[in-house]
Amino acid sequence: MSATSTRRILLTDKAVKSLPYAEAKPQIVRDARIPGFHVWVGKTTKTYRLQYETPRVGGKRGTTMVQWLGEHPHATADEARAKALEIQALRARGEAIPRLVVAAVPEAVPALTFKAAWDAYKAAITKEGKSVRTIADYQDKFDRHLKDWHGRPLADIKREDVIQEHAAITERARKSRAGQKYSSGKYAANGTMRFARAVWNYAKDELEAPGLPQRNPFRSGKLFHKEKARSTGMGVSELPAWWAQLQALANPIRRELHLFSLLSGLRRTDVITGRWANLDVIRPSLKLPSPKGGDERAFEMPLSNAMVECLERAREAGRTYFPEESKEWIFPAAGGHVAEVKEEGRQKLSHTGHALRHSFRTLAGAAGIDRLRLKILMNHAIDDDVTDAYANVPALFASLLDAQEQISAFILRHISLGASK
Template sequence: MVQGDLREQGKRASTIRIAIGDSGELSTRAARAVAKEYLIQISRGIHPKSNEKATKASTIADLANEQKPGPVGITLKEAWARYKIAMERKNRSARTIESYRDHVERIFKDWLDTPLKQLGDDPGQVAAKHDAISEQKGPYIANGSMRTFRAIYNHARKTNRELPADNPVDSVDWNREKRRDTGMGVADLKDWFAEVAKLKNPIRREFHLFTLLSASRPGALKEARLEHLDLRRRILHIPRPKGGADRAFDIPLSRQMISCLMRSIRFGRQMHPYEAKNWLFPADGTDGHLTEQKEDRKVLSKWGNELRQTYRTVATPAGVSELDAHMLMNHSVPGVNSGYITRHKLLEDHLRAQQQAISNTIFAALGDALTTQPSLRDWLGRGAARRQVACAREAFEQREVKVPQIRKTAGATIIRLRPVSRAHSPQSSVQG
């Protein structure tokens, strides 16, 4: 709007207010140019909207159109950068942030420099993108990436009111998602144990077993450290589960779970003595711990989150209530009244007893297999751990290391690395 006084013979005749245009159609620069022209006309006693100035007004409109900018505003890249900071302030887990980053930088790579307003004004473009991702990447990642975009858009609109109030993701026809029903029942456990017993790596064997006994998410369990294990209180602390540090919790340990961890620690000290100083499930590599839990389906039929589903399935015949199962798995407790329950007050008595009941049910499914099947007897039978530790020590000593060979020639010294077993290397001890 522009306001001014019309004067006749030096005296104010009237005060007028005139609309310049809509802010969505004119830039600030163009509006100032139009306002300046209107004020000049008003100072001369001429109403800017009079017929005698129609030609001039059209010239001003042409000027506005010439200076009208293209789409402006925050881009997807800028909105993601701000949303990432917000997620970090809320202590979201690194895995969650990485998942969002992958969606933005890989799935929406061609939208990074696109203003969000342009996408908000054209929801059909977003719906078409969802359809394309569904065909190229699959229905699950298409839905997941659109949830990421929806969250970033909603966060950006808090500080960018030019964005349309309706989220463009609302135009998407979501793909149907079905919960994977791949958990095992009690009757399936004996065959699964036989498969695990045949794995060559004893640490991976204990990892899969502990995943089943604890229902822990594999990503959090792989990063479990020795300092997180409290044998006096019989708990394993998970500092950064799904949901970030705010969702940190303690897993009560049954007798079978403690035995499993003790075997892993003993194997680790023989197979990976340096890494075993920090990690419960050590391994070769820069991280020092297991980084991949996947197995060939022909070798091990169930692993990862399928063991979490199995745990929840077995909890029912074990007599564990739905509420206790939720707390043991660190799920959100349903219902208003349940919100008044203080979990850590139940941890070292009631919840541990429920954990023990689930472990007993799992091992009871083995029946007499511990004595009749050699592979299971060599893994879980009496005295089996001592024999396996000796085998792990022998395997470690036979692993090849590279020993430098120095050979001098005329004018040069040649150093070659010769593979030898640890038993014959200069540092043949386990600590070496």
């Protein structure tokens, strides 16, 4: 794209900030001191660049080269100026300019595709220790809902494209609910766009990809569907009916799995991937080395007597049904561990998986457990509040164990009361 040259000024952060964006053709505003150093002003971006010619060969004029030095305001004018001077010094000494930082013309710079941006972002969050499950969820959204955008340059994705795709994902996910992990097309669309927004922000702020607009086209604004917290937890009055359904299950391993889910409030994946190696029956506790949030959220969950007894029954049943798998997995199945917690057919349970985590939260509140200890037991972040942030979690183990005992006793007491009626 050709641009119109304008005046020469001393390029400073303040001066560049005051430059109006181009209405039609991009504008080139040259620096008053360094030849070739300028800012390319487009409709939505302002990019520092250095333009120069390669030496003449055989009397023929050299090739015009353009070096991209960073985008305002992510790169300062002083940073860009320093890079320009460094390149000029290399040229004056006759040294080669590194190929990775030089482009023949602006149009020759490879456009950063959505896939390339995701690959870079995935590498970054993997390095920082993001949970394997979170990364897998992002990959699923990328593969399932954004496959048509894999090869599309990020800079070409406009707000209107995002709005249309959000609506399309909503409809596609809604129609394919049966047998899919997404419970709602609205939630699938929102979650996909949150993921895309994170990828775009990384490309903008960390990769400093040229040509991206000032505002993220995936921003929430008024785009996202309104979401409501799901009220799926059981109260005390529902416990007896659920307990009767549980006792009707033929598989003893699955019976203990669901009971442990209710007594612990653990996330589904943490339950089914529990290993005997992480169990300490003396302390007593179960270590979760890589829960949601990654290694940084690893924690040691205190176990009530009822929880320990539940695991002992699971061990006995596992050894009977799956001798080899039960050596490693607390809730074994053929070839590994239990993979699906839902019960189908006549033995269907009213509450499984995350609904039991919600039930734990509801019943723990009814048992009178304070908010801080409950947040820790559920492995929720406590550093949002300054006072909570001072809590020494390891030092609270005895108190957390007491809270766990209270919750288990409360749940089992109300199950027994209902069963005796």
